[in-house]
Amino acid sequence: MSFMFSKENLLKIEELKKRYPNPHALSLPCLWMAQYQEGFISLDAIDAISQIIHMPSMEIYGVATFYTMFRLEPSEKLIVDVCKTLSCKLCGSDEILEHLEKNDTIKLRHVECLGSCSTAPVMQINDVYYENLTIAKVDAILKELK
Amino acid sequence: MRDCKIVSRKFELPNSHTLEVSKAHGGYKTLEKLREHSPLEIIDIIKASNLRGKGGGGAPAGEKWELMPQNSLKPSFLAVNCDESEPGTFKDRQIITKDPHLLIEGILITCYAIRAKHAYIYIRGEYKQFQDILQGAIDEAYEDGLLKECDITVHRGAGAYICGEKSALLESMEGKRGHPRLKPKQKEPEWFFDNPTLVNNVETIATVPFIVQNGADAYRAFGTEQSPGTLLFSMSGHVQKPGVYEAEFGTSMMEYIRHFGGGVKGGKKLKAVIPGGVSCGVLTAEECENLTLDYEALRCMRSSLGTGGMILMDEDTDMVVALKNILEFYHEESCGQCTPCREGTGWSDKLVAKILEKKGTKEDLNKLLEIADTMNGKTICVFAPAASAVIVDFMRKFRDEFEAKL
Amino acid sequence: MSEMIDIIVDSQSYKVQNGSLLIDLLIKEKIKVPYFCYHESLGADGNCRMCMVEIEGQKRPQIACDTFIKPGMIIRSKGENIEKVRTDILELELINHPVDCPICDQAGECSLQEFYMEYGLHDSKISISEKVKHSKHLDLGSNVMLDQERCVLCARCTRFTDKITYTHELGIIGRGDEAKVTTMPGRKLDNPYAMNVVDLCPVGALTSKDFRFAQRVWFLQTVDSICHGCAKGCNIYIDHNKIKYQDDVIYRFRPRRNDNVNGFFICDAGRLSYKQLQENRLESAILNGEKITQMQAIAKAKELLAKHKENITVVIDANLYTEEIEAILAFAKELNAKVCSPKEVYRDESFKDDMLRSSNRAANYKTIERLNIDTKEPDSSSLILNFNHPQDFEATSVINFLTHNRLSLGLSLPIAAYSENEGTLTNEDGFTQKCEKAIFKNVPIPTIIEHLIRLRR
Numbered sequence A: 001m002s003f004m005f006s007k008e009n010l011l012k013i014e015e016l017k018k019r020y021p022n023p024h025a026l027s028l029p030c031l032w033m034a035q036y037q038e039g040f041i042s043l044d045a046i047d048a049i050s051q052i053i054h055m056p057s058m059e060i061y062g063v064a065t066f067y068t069m070f071r072l073e074p075s076e077k078l079i080v081d082v083c084k085t086l087s088c089k090l091c092g093s094d095e096i097l098e099h100l101e102k103n104d105t106i107k108l109r110h111v112e113c114l115g116s117c118s119t120a121p122v123m124q125i126n127d128v129y130y131e132n133l134t135i136a137k138v139d140a141i142l143k144e145l146k
Numbered sequence B: 001m002r003d004c005k006i007v008s009r010k011f012e013l014p015n016s017h018t019l020e021v022s023k024a025h026g027g028y029k030t031l032e033k034l035r036e037h038s039p040l041e042i043i044d045i046i047k048a049s050n051l052r053g054k055g056g057g058g059a060p061a062g063e064k065w066e067l068m069p070q071n072s073l074k075p076s077f078l079a080v081n082c083d084e085s086e087p088g089t090f091k092d093r094q095i096i097t098k099d100p101h102l103l104i105e106g107i108l109i110t111c112y113a114i115r116a117k118h119a120y121i122y123i124r125g126e127y128k129q130f131q132d133i134l135q136g137a138i139d140e141a142y143e144d145g146l147l148k149e150c151d152i153t154v155h156r157g158a159g160a161y162i163c164g165e166k167s168a169l170l171e172s173m174e175g176k177r178g179h180p181r182l183k184p185k186q187k188e189p190e191w192f193f194d195n196p197t198l199v200n201n202v203e204t205i206a207t208v209p210f211i212v213q214n215g216a217d218a219y220r221a222f223g224t225e226q227s228p229g230t231l232l233f234s235m236s237g238h239v240q241k242p243g244v245y246e247a248e249f250g251t252s253m254m255e256y257i258r259h260f261g262g263g264v265k266g267g268k269k270l271k272a273v274i275p276g277g278v279s280c281g282v283l284t285a286e287e288c289e290n291l292t293l294d295y296e297a298l299r300c301m302r303s304s305l306g307t308g309g310m311i312l313m314d315e316d317t318d319m320v321v322a323l324k325n326i327l328e329f330y331h332e333e334s335c336g337q338c339t340p341c342r343e344g345t346g347w348s349d350k351l352v353a354k355i356l357e358k359k360g361t362k363e364d365l366n367k368l369l370e371i372a373d374t375m376n377g378k379t380i381c382v383f384a385p386a387a388s389a390v391i392v393d394f395m396r397k398f399r400d401e402f403e404a405k406l
Numbered sequence C: 001m002s003e004m005i006d007i008i009v010d011s012q013s014y015k016v017q018n019g020s021l022l023i024d025l026l027i028k029e030k031i032k033v034p035y036f037c038y039h040e041s042l043g044a045d046g047n048c049r050m051c052m053v054e055i056e057g058q059k060r061p062q063i064a065c066d067t068f069i070k071p072g073m074i075i076r077s078k079g080e081n082i083e084k085v086r087t088d089i090l091e092l093e094l095i096n097h098p099v100d101c102p103i104c105d106q107a108g109e110c111s112l113q114e115f116y117m118e119y120g121l122h123d124s125k126i127s128i129s130e131k132v133k134h135s136k137h138l139d140l141g142s143n144v145m146l147d148q149e150r151c152v153l154c155a156r157c158t159r160f161t162d163k164i165t166y167t168h169e170l171g172i173i174g175r176g177d178e179a180k181v182t183t184m185p186g187r188k189l190d191n192p193y194a195m196n197v198v199d200l201c202p203v204g205a206l207t208s209k210d211f212r213f214a215q216r217v218w219f220l221q222t223v224d225s226i227c228h229g230c231a232k233g234c235n236i237y238i239d240h241n242k243i244k245y246q247d248d249v250i251y252r253f254r255p256r257r258n259d260n261v262n263g264f265f266i267c268d269a270g271r272l273s274y275k276q277l278q279e280n281r282l283e284s285a286i287l288n289g290e291k292i293t294q295m296q297a298i299a300k301a302k303e304l305l306a307k308h309k310e311n312i313t314v315v316i317d318a319n320l321y322t323e324e325i326e327a328i329l330a331f332a333k334e335l336n337a338k339v340c341s342p343k344e345v346y347r348d349e350s351f352k353d354d355m356l357r358s359s360n361r362a363a364n365y366k367t368i369e370r371l372n373i374d375t376k377e378p379d380s381s382s383l384i385l386n387f388n389h390p391q392d393f394e395a396t397s398v399i400n401f402l403t404h405n406r407l408s409l410g411l412s413l414p415i416a417a418y419s420e421n422e423g424t425l426t427n428e429d430g431f432t433q434k435c436e437k438a439i440f441k442n443v444p445i446p447t448i449i450e451h452l453i454r455l456r457r
């Protein structure tokens, strides 16, 4: 098995185990850790988690594919999640999406409501929200992040 | 409009998320006298206040608390629902970032009442930034010795609207796919690894300290007889000043929109409002005219109050496009276990797409209603019925816009 | 045990156990209600929403697989209302289904096909061209092929590997209408009971590579039998067919429910044992490698019996039917011969598991024990009569009665295999079970009993 959790993560996992009545509860937390550690969730990571939390690999794989924020493949490009749901759409997310559609240096994803509708349009990059977007603002943000 | 800040009282204070500011403004005060009451007495206070769940369903909180065993051999748990994924809803986020200590205080009271020693806060995965603020507050509370008898663990979701449904939330916390469970046949608690568990929304729990501190009557002084108290109502879409503003139940919707939201964006005319997250039936501007914001009034309109997250649409909004947008959401978010939902959400989305492409026929409109009918009342959870109601309401109220596209 | 109570289904009264599952009653009483996801061995999952019935006093239709019977319940399983509900759900089920029955192996035993014919949906207007596309020919391993487009996501197969075999190879990935059944990438369905998922699958999504396109199921004839793979005695159906001018052939074994013995399942080794049963059969008598006629063989056998009559040993295969074993014993007595059935050869610890498979790989071993037959190897004899025992033994002369070709000297006479004969077996737990005769060959091979009659003449 080529995946190993970092020492730090293993410590975290041990701490978390004490906080739940059953180690199965650690499947999401462990998937998160694996994703942060490697940038994506490899099958090896799933096997490693399976051993730690005593849940079959296939089940963890099913879990990993259920939640949209987990990535099972590495992405070379910057992942940009733009909200496409109603409030954002009413406030012009289409324009932002169209604009970003043309940018092939990023990996654009149309995501559902980010819970930030009062500051629409909204996008999220690396866990950070960017709100009240305009095309100019988006360009500036992407430039900053490059 | 009467000022009634129960949950949002400290929101505007600088550094309101810190323990210091919280304590300086009365935070954790209830804990001092908490033990003068027995757990059952606390439940009685909550029952007397008729506090209704603020996660969308409006179920009386006290009755749910009462289902929790007071002398169980198994450990009891509290799961606080911070999944907040209903489009148009962003209120719980305000609590965990602006007054997380109010939530912690509420959790401590609730856990005392239901005899739970551990509370989990299930937070949607996207809210990582806000989770960090919340976690900071919890860490502070640990350091301060506030969490000696009750642990709090934040559990992060990973992108699945359906995990806001309480049994799916617990499945997800058990490490599984977020599939809602079959409903129990009698009233009983929820179960987390077979242990009795209470699920309440963040705002519900954050309302608890006020009630325990000031008494049930103080809470009932706000709102209406059947919908007492306040809610963090919010506005988004075509509104001048979108945002979250606490108001009491029974407030006039239009007055709320004018007072807090400054009316429709760009001075345009209002066409429709979805009152409480997209899962609530759409209302035409006329229907909103004399409407008050409480469970009963909205029920009368065959809609619902939901999460109180209003989405405003102005006169230029294409309602077919709006419906398509909502159906995409349902299509994307169905957990996929029930046949009517798995297939119905996809099919209706594709049918509306066809209508938008101007390839639709009258028959497609009827088919759409038929699918809606099949999705209603035949599934494990109410996700599919909600999608169904959305279709029916849009088509009932804006049929001409659909027909114009055929 | 809870009390028996009365309930009414479609105006008829039934006595049932209080608190039992409504769907079990419907299945038992053959009250037709369509269902995909429920299975008696797996319990309720409630995902297909097909098993809807009306319950008096309930506003909405309810699923029968999640309804526990209470005293005084009044249930309607038929009628315009409820049938419309089912038709509508079925129609949704079909949206993303390829409806490729003409090329589907399951055709004829597909719940989906059965229901949609019954609910008159064959000309349903599904007005959408882009169905969700998935893989059509996935080799899952263990002879099981998956067509994801035909799958109705009932989760029977995944629950089987989760709850029955605990091997967890199968699971559902993705969500909504993108959800599908699969294994982990690069991994296979791999357990000794894997092929049961083919029987469990209510549609043609999981098919047996072994059976794919071999036969349309409606041509097959079905006979009750018992698997001879080990001493467990799992109940099976033998599906066979005789195409004009050709010989009667077995196409597959399928598990037959018996709650005392095998429940709903059989192991793959047993399921596939029909192949060995038909392959490499001994069809004519052989003397020292040369074919001879039956007449010549019987004459030769009689000659050997007379020549060695002082020192004969009879060896019996512990897979023979009880009737055959008893007949052989009687014959041996007449010959004054010693009898044995050496048991070591049947012992196979690697085969054993804690589900069904027994380390004792002889279907009628219990009868050998009951009849006190010696289970040691024979002492040296001048003549050995071997009734299909898998081992060969040294003797001056040997007469074999064999179902299959075997490299052995001496005289060999062909005998009918168990599928070509009827009889009883007693399994290791003491259940005596009957096998029907399934195969009628164009040129029948004599049974042991027929041989014995001829030898006595």
Ligand SMILES: Cc1cc2nc3c(=O)[nH]c(=O)nc-3n(C[C@H](O)[C@H](O)[C@H](O)COP(=O)(O)O)c2cc1C
Pocket (backbone or CB within 6 Å): B052, B053, B054, B055, B056, B057, B058, B059, B061, B081, B082, B083, B084, B085, B086, B161, B162, B163, B164, B165, B166, B167, B199, B200, B201, B202, B204, B205, B381, B382, B383
């Ligand atoms: C599809 C669906 C999504 C839901 N999403 C949420 C949610 O995001 N947050 C929430 O608090 N409740 C949500 N609920 C309601 C919960 O199931 C549950 O009733 C609620 O958390 C109970 O808390 P309350 O009584 O305090 O409102 C959802 C329900 C359904 C059916």
Ligand code: SF4
Pocket (backbone or CB within 6 Å): B162, B179, B180, B333, B334, B335, B336, B337, B338, B339, B341, B342, B379, B380, B381, B382, B383, B384, B385
């Ligand atoms: S109604 Fe939809 S979301 Fe709810 S359980 Fe069924 S498939 Fe899942």
Ligand code: SF4
Pocket (backbone or CB within 6 Å): C150, C151, C152, C153, C154, C155, C156, C157, C158, C181, C200, C201, C202, C203, C205, C206
């Ligand atoms: S493959 Fe068959 S058994 Fe498995 S989920 Fe699909 S339809 Fe059900």
Ligand code: FES
Pocket (backbone or CB within 6 Å): A083, A084, A085, A086, A087, A088, A089, A112, A113, A114, A115, A116, A117, A120, A122, B087, B088, B089
């Ligand atoms: S609709 Fe975009 S954040 Fe809610």
Ligand code: FES
Pocket (backbone or CB within 6 Å): C034, C035, C036, C037, C038, C045, C046, C047, C048, C049, C050, C051, C063, C064, C065, C066
């Ligand atoms: S058999 Fe009852 S829902 Fe599938």
